[in-house]
Amino acid sequence: MIQDHAAVLVDIEISGPYKNPIVRLLVHKEPGITLDLCKAISREASDILDISDPMPGRFRLEVTSPGLDRPLQTDMDFTRAMSRLLKIVSSVGHTHFGHLQEVTLESINIRTKSGPLWINRSEIAKATIEVEF
Numbered sequence: 001m002i003q004d005h006a007a008v009l010v011d012i013e014i015s016g017p018y019k020n021p022i023v024r025l026l027v028h029k030e031p032g033i034t035l036d037l038c039k040a041i042s043r044e045a046s047d048i049l050d051i052s053d054p055m056p057g058r059f060r061l062e063v064t065s066p067g068l069d070r071p072l073q074t075d076m077d078f079t080r081a082m083s084r085l086l087k088i089v090s091s092v093g094h095t096h097f098g099h100l101q102e103v104t105l106e107s108i109n110i111r112t113k114s115g116p117l118w119i120n121r122s123e124i125a126k127a128t129i130e131v132e133f
Contacts, residue, residue, distance in 0.1 A: 010026040019058075027064070028065060088108075092123075107120050
């Protein structure tokens with residue numbers, strides 16, 4: 001259903017009170033998510049969830065983009081961030097800024113002001129996309 005809109009499901013979050021939780025679908029599409037796209041996916045997802053009834057009781061459905069402040073964690077997150085400016089905080093507290101050049105299973109390569117830098121993914125405490133003006 002989401003793929004029919006040339007979009008990708010990034011994550012599903014469930015939060016809020018047990019009796020009336022929020023089910024949040026985080027969706028990504030290049031070059032970006034529109035309100036109309038969120039509405040269309042929400043309508044279709046709502047129909048499917050009403051029929052399949054995966055959760056007891058009532059819940060609120062939200063469809064949104066992951067947002068720039070969401071930490072990059074999965075291979076897909078890093079792949080979507082290719083060429084973007086990243087802020088990388090290492091597990092020992094060092095902070096690096098650079099444009100993502102390459103992603104492997106073990107490491108990432110960012111282009112910093114002082115040149116290319118390979119960082120082991122196991123040493124990344126937090127990676128986020130930075131806004132460029």
